[in-house]
Amino acid sequence: MTADRATGTEPTGPTEHASSELIAQLFDRVETLEAENERLQDDIDELRDHHREDCHALARENHELRDSQDQLQERVAKAEEKDGYLLEDIVDLEEQLADLEDRSATQGEHTDGESTPGRPALTPIERVAKLETEEVSINVTPSIERAVVIFEHWREWSKKTPNGRVLKDGLKELLCTATDERLAWRQVYRAANALDELSKGDIEFTDHTRHGKMLVESQPERRDCRASSAATT
Structure with missing residues (x-):
């Protein structure tokens, strides 16, 4: 029996030293892994916080987009409703003009709204402009009043081209100055649409693919050709 066994002490030597080093390692x-685990857990918590914040931000943005969409749809609905009112206003105006012609005819007076040999009938916009100079009382809406202003300044504001006359730049500024109003583009477009309707297409409000929205008056012969082709279709 060796002395170590006899005394009951642990063996010493290279083996014990190697084991101690291994245990220390x-x-x-373990400490390194625990520290790494804590760091990873902190990263995960931070990512969760960011994810939660992103989710809240997306939810807020989605809510704001829904509100914006609802507001936009409401504005579109109002705009469509206004366009419907514009057509109603034009129909009402034409009925007023027809009533004036009927009263004049009953009284045996000649009206410029009727055609005579060698002279075509005036368009509604021409008749309204003429009635205003004669101070005849008729009820017109602001959009129609602005359409009359554009018509009265048409030669001054539009530019001559080989195919007719065109007004594509500065309409809003010109109309605001002439009417002494602060107008939105929607109001300007409504006036232009009213002019198109009341001129019976002599002055068209179009949306050109390259030049955008513009008012165009074709040469008389081109309008005649267009009217003839429309009549034969």
């Missing part, structure tokens, strides 16, 4: 490794 294992402890260091």
Whole structure:
């Protein structure tokens, strides 16, 4: 029996030293892994916080977009409703003009709204402009009043081209100055649409693919050709 066994003491020597180093390395490794685990857990918590914040931000943005969409749809509905009112206003105006012609005819007076040999009938916009100069009382809406202003300044504001006359730049500024109003583009477009309707297409409000929205008056012969082709279709 060896002395170590006899005394009951642990063996010493290279084996014990190697085991101690291995245990120390294992402890260091465990501590490193625990530290790494804590760091990863912190990263995960931070990512969760960011994810939660992103979700809340997306929810708020989605809510704001829904509100914006609802507001936009409401504006579109109002705009469509206004366009419907514009057509009603034009029909009402034409009925007023027809009533004036009927009263004049009953009284045996000649009206410029009727055609005579060698002279075509006036369009509604021409008749309204003429009635205003004669101070005849008729009820017109602001859009129609602005359409009359554009018509009265048409030669001054539009530019001559080989195919007719065109007004594509500065309409809003010109109309605001002439009417002494602060107008939105929607109001300007309504006036232009009213002019198109009341001129019976002599002055058209179009949306050109390259030049955008513009008012165009074709040459008389081109309008005649267009009217003839429309009549034969």
